[in-house]
Amino acid sequence: MYESHFGFSGAPFQLNPDPSFYFDSRGHASALAYLRFGVYQGEGFIVVTGDIGAGKTTLVRTLLGGLDRQQVVAAQVVSTQLESGDLLRAICTAFGIAPAGKTKAELIASLEAFLTAVAASGRRALLVVDEAQNLSLEAIEELRMLSNFQLEHHALLQSFLVGQPELRKLLESRAMEQFRQRVIASCHLGPLDVVETRAYVEHRLRRVGWQDRPSFDDAAFEEIHRWTGGIPRRINLLCNRLLLGAYLGNSDEVSATLVMQTAREMRGEVGETTLVAAVSKPAAAESGAGDDPLPALPAEAVRELHVAGVSLQRPIVCLVDSPASYMKACAFASESARQPELPAVVTFNGGLQADVRLPGELAEVLPRPALDVHLQARGERFGPRATQVLAAFDQLLLELQPAAVMAIGSNDDVLACSLAAHKAGVPVVRAEAGRRSGDPFGADSNAILLDRLATALYTNELSTHYTLYREGIPADRVHCFGNLMLNLLHLAVPAAAEAEATLQRETAAARGLKPQDGYVLVTLQFEPESTRVEVLSDLVSGFVAMPPDLRVIWPMQDETRSALERVGLGRWIKNSKIDALSGLGYLERLGLLQRANCLLAGGDADLAEEARALGVPVVRLVAAGHPAEFGEAGAVHEVQRALALVGEAAARTRPRQEEAGYWDGGPAARMAEHLSAWLWQEDAAIHPQASLRS
Structure with a gap:
């Protein structure tokens, strides 16, 4: 469409690999040189890896297009999700061989006869296997066996394996030792x-x-x-x-x-x-079968690049395990970027990408770290999962050489990675240190271990200092800078929806509600099949019995609506002072929270930390045995007790919120300032000739 308008002779940016558009970057030039060297050698294997879209196929087609067809007979296999027998058939088809039979022995005999005839005519046979990361170990072993074909002292077949970075990981396995001895060169295409x-x-x-x-x-x-x-x-x-x-x-x-x-x-x-996008080391090539491949995370790992053009060497790696901890990492990254002495911030999440995903609206509001790494580890058993997480994080330590690791979350992945960093001599900083729920053998065990590992501990409030003192943490390692949630709210509150606008979306929600009227905001949610009828009945009837001037605003998920309908309480919701709202995003619920007299949350503590930072009283109704948060007096198990606490909290005058004009950068600025000075001192002590400031 635009080609004729701009006077082009064709499409300059077509996606199909085209050797005529080959670009000789440093990495591609080096890789092409190794491939040509391999063709000249005429034996063994050459391994070419690169990230998706790095230009591997264009590189291979450029090589094949430059070969002398009078000297080299080349074939290419692209579909590699094949077993060893199917791979043999695919190779025969690629070389244009009509097999004498269908058994594996007959396929091998036909292929060997063809290769012998090629060699007898003074030519060499070259096989290119694309997407080789999909090969099974058995299929790779089959390729190795084919490399044994010889005529006199000359190999009959040479093979190039081209694939994504996980191909290197596959070839690292112990079973591939014999194969690695046949690799004469390998190269990696970076960005x-x-x-x-x-x-x-x-x-x-x-x-x-x-x-x-x-x-x-x-x-x-x-x-x-x-x-x-x-x-x-x-x-x-x-x-x-x-x-x-x-x-x-x-x-x-x-x-x-x-x-x-x-x-x-x-x-x-x-x-x-x-x-x-994948962030790799500069393109490099290594020759020799014994060379170690570049560090690479598992194939399923996801890297999200948010800030390009900054150095990712020696960053601060923030360990996160939930949307809340990731949001705090974003708030810290925003403020640390203002400190010229601090390196870039990278987050590492051992779980799924979805486990820490920001609410949709916040993605456009919060500044992001330079890079996010999601390992995508699955499974709940500590041993197998910890092994996977530690192996990947160790590779990340080798690749990025972080200046420090900051533990913001506290799950098993965060604990395992903090231990790995500590063993590797990387300083560990603990955010939200000293928080305890009162269960040292359950929810608190990870927090206690993380606090003991940390070289520096940042606390939310002074009361936690005594907790750490009792546990033997030296006072000079503990610093009270406040809760990173304050930074998050400073960024998010200006973008929050006005409560009145949200309530006006539904007629029922707007009825009789004046700007000065108070309300209880409810983020408590229920599962349709697992919630007891009496819990729902007591809760709804308690809401109805509240004072006339106190309404209930309940952003309700579909599962909660189904639970209420199942026990016949749906009509009560429609015909009472309870305003059930649907489809509200984070910024809309945050706007409602700002005007609320009290928040009633559930076990997931939705908006609870934000409420405390805004000075909104919080009551949590949790199941028996569910741990409370540190210093949380309002976590109860009985509906009647929860309702009584809600009534008391709603009747009290809320403390005055901090004026935006007096904002000083908050906890993140204080953390970044301390970390800048502290890391320089640590780095100067270890590397006096090459500190962070050099």
């Missing part, structure tokens, strides 16, 4: 840097006759790299849309603003809240 990204874009444009129309300003190239992470396929996707956008907008210029707008539109179209 392009900022300068190479610009050269890549201009190279592809010139291939189709670009005459600086449309023009790209310097900042546009920086934004392209920032949004794509230097991955060629992502660059192609974004630049294709940029040219289309310039054409539709009748513009002859691609600006940084257009890049940002287009990238955000594309991100929303595919349902991403962040740019997902």
